Amino acid sequence: MDFLASADWWRAFFRWAHVIAGVMWIGHLWYFNFTQTPTVPKIPAEMRPAVVRYILPEALFWFRWGAMFTLIFGLILAWLNGYLFQAIGLGIGGYGPRVTSIGWGMWLGAIMWFNVWFLIWPNQKKVIGLTSATPDEVNAARRIAGLASRVNTMLSIPMLYAMVFAPHYYGGMQ
Amino acid sequence: MEALLNNLWATVAAGFVLTIVLAIVIRVMS
Numbered sequence: 001m002d003f004l005a006s007a008d009w010w011r012a013f014f015r016w017a018h019v020i021a022g023v024m025w026i027g028h029l030w031y032f033n034f035t036q037t038p039t040v041p042k043i044p045a046e047m048r049p050a051v052v053r054y055i056l057p058e059a060l061f062w063f064r065w066g067a068m069f070t071l072i073f074g075l076i077l078a079w080l081n082g083y084l085f086q087a088i089g090l091g092i093g094g095y096g097p098r099v100t101s102i103g104w105g106m107w108l109g110a111i112m113w114f115n116v117w118f119l120i121w122p123n124q125k126k127v128i129g130l131t132s133a134t135p136d137e138v139n140a141a142r143r144i145a146g147l148a149s150r151v152n153t154m155l156s157i158p159m160l161y162a163m164v165f166a167p168h169y170y171g172g173m174q
Numbered sequence: 175m176e177a178l179l180n181n182l183w184a185t186v187a188a189g190f191v192l193t194i195v196l197a198i199v200i201r202v203m204s
Contacts, residue, residue, distance in 0.1 A: 033182060090203065097204030104196060150179040157189030158196045166200055 011080045018073035025066030025116075026156055028059055033153045037146065057128050060121065067116040074109065078102070097170040105162030112152045112159065119148035 003009045036059075040051055078084040083099050090107075091100030123145035126133040133141060178184045 033185075038182065092203070097200060100203050101200050104200060147176065147179050150182075150185050153182075154179070154185045154189040154192065157186070158193040161193045161196060162200070166197070170204070 014073050014077040018077050021066050021069035021073055024062055025070050028063035032149055060124055064116050064121050067113050071113045098167045101162050101166035105159050108155050108159035112155055115148045115152050120145045
């Protein structure tokens with residue numbers, strides 16, 4: 001069990017945990033945007049409740065908690081790597097392109113996390129009936145949640161560039 | 175903006191455009 005005393009082991013562990021949670025999150029985000037949203041209008045009306053009542057609540061559970069743990073593990077990882085505050089400051093002050101890049105990824109990821117917990121989830125609660133709402137309110141909630149989800153799909157591409165492509169291109173990960 | 179976001183492939187294309195912008199920003203900042 002000597003490895004538990006190794007800082008390298010914990011850095012690797014939290015990177016692994018961060019990526020697992022991130023796949024859970026972004027996997028569901030892309031499921032919503034690439035599969036569910038385009039397909040639901042093609043489903044006969046009498047079959048749609050199967051999606052809204054059974055699949056959607058379950059998918060939203062893994063989606064929002066994936067987002068939460070991606071953020072938590074990512075902050076721990078950046079702390080262990082010694083660049084948490086430098087990255088939040090976008091590497092300004094001469095910390096190099098890797099820290100600048102990770103910092104941009106952190107900010108994009110943080111915006112996406114905010115969208116999940118403060119726009120998508122509260123509005124989806126109205127759609128799946130956890131929060132009482134009139135039909136008009138449900139339609140408005142569906143629109144806001146859908147737009148926030150699309151924004152996150154758009155941001156996921158530069159976020160992954162900043163988190164994955166750029167740090168490796170600029171000389172490997174710490 | 176809403177018209178763009180309502181189109182999945184326009185959203186994805188916008189994501190790649192933002193990526194190019196971000197790549198330049200990271201390059202300039204570093």
